[in-house]
Amino acid sequence: MTRQVLGIDGGGTKCDAVLMAEDGTVLGWGRGGPAHGLYVGGDAVARSLHTALAGALASSTRAVDFIVCCGVDPRLDNLVGRQFATDRILSTTEYTIGLAAVLATHGIVVLSGTGSFVAGVRP
Numbered sequence: 001m002t003r004q005v006l007g008i009d010g011g012g013t014k015c016d017a018v019l020m021a022e023d024g025t026v027l028g029w030g031r032g033g034p035a036h037g038l039y040v041g042g043d044a045v046a047r048s049l050h051t052a053l054a055g056a057l058a059s060s061t062r063a064v065d066f067i068v069c070c071g072v073d074p075r076l077d078n079l080v081g082r083q084f085a086t087d088r089i090l091s092t093t094e095y096t097i098g099l100a101a102v103l104a105t106h107g108i109v110v111l112s113g114t115g116s117f118v119a120g121v122r123p
Helices: 041-056 074-084 094-101
Strands: 004-008 015-021 026-032 066-071 089-091 107-112 116-121
Touching: 004 041, 004 107, 015 041, 026 041, 041 074, 074 089, 094 107, 094 116
Parallel strands: 004 066, 066 089
Antiparallel strands: 004 015, 015 026, 107 116
16 A cells, blocks of 8 residues: 655645655645734634635545644644644754755755745865
């Protein structure tokens, strides 16, 4: 049986969640509202997360094997951990994911969203 990974990106304007099989097949996708504490309160973060997860998991009939969170609000990680009652969560940054996407340990990452940044690390 193929493993399932749930990816969650909590940002200042939206919260996206995608459920994927380990071969890259998208099994479900959902979007909620803002999920960053600088822009909205804790109740709104929880509602945004719930909406995104409901969409991503709507067609799933089994447990998620692993969860990756990329959100700057620590409440997002706490809410996900409580909802799934698991410690199989990797919480990381956009920078780390950007480098991992190209299988690199050093380089420059440029992010343009509600918040923008440029960061780099040398070998």
